[in-house]
Amino acid sequence: MADAVSICNLALSYLGDAANMVSIDEPEKSAQAELCSRLYPMTVSALLDMHDWSFATKRQAVPELTEEEGFGWRRVYQTPSDAIRIISVKDYNRQRLGSSEFRYVGDSFPDYDLPHADFEVKDKKLYTDVDNAVVEYISSNTDVSRFTPDFVDALAYLLAHKVVGARVKGKEGQTLAQMLLKQFYVSLSTAKTKDASQQKKRIHFVPSWIQAR
Incomplete structure (x- = not known):
């Protein structure tokens, strides 16, 4: 089951990082933990806002x-x-x-x-x-334990895209950022498609004369 730390480590692994954090909160003082502590919450909110999960x-x-x-x-x-x-x-x-x-x-x-x-x-x-x-x-x-595997995958790519500028400099960083963003959109599409398949809308016809009552 994914948690915030494992998702952050997955994102860092996409950058070629050692990805061995044990916490993104105090008392860990690493640069990776500081970045993830700041960027992880806003990245989750941004992704949640992209679809009716x-x-x-x-x-x-x-x-x-x-x-x-x-x-x-x-x-x-x-x-x-x-x-x-x-x-x-x-x-x-x-x-x-x-x-x-x-x-x-x-x-x-x-x-x-x-x-x-x-x-x-x-x-x-x-x-x-x-x-x-x-x-x-x-x-x-929304508790992280409710995130689907595909949502976690998309989240890790989006977080990696936000982190890459601070971890990988120069042209290499720019190229990697473009690749991560492209992969994020692929993962997002997959996650949205699978999530939509979990919902079945019931159609309830209400005649206009009843709606007007």
Whole structure:
């Protein structure tokens, strides 16, 4: 099973590095550890943002910000604190149980796919016309143990591409950077294709006269 250190060592190995780090945090003081400690988190976030990864997708009801100006939208909601990117917004009917507690009809989300609503995200706020918004989003709090092997491979190549300038100088470094970037896109394509095959969208037809109710 991959972890942050093994992924960083894999990236370094693509540069011809010894790749023998045991930690990317203190107390290790190596130049490799310093680079990986700084670049690894942002590289993970960048790669997570490149696709609707099934293993990083979460679904959550979001709280309404009733005091916020909608600027043309009917509702304003707070986006989840761990959201890298909102994928979709849907409207689920809710029933109030108490002063602040809600449940969804059937105590769970429907097993069919509801129509996507229009939305806009600005400054961590979600603007939409949906009355009871539930969002699907890419989460930054995705444990490395959930990364697929193909995602790990793409991540290592992207990290190597970011690190190469500090480890390999001159024309050799430039040539290696181009090769790593090319290989990253190959790995990314493979990872996205395999990840997409893990998802099967259910089609739920809602007649227009019902949608208008």
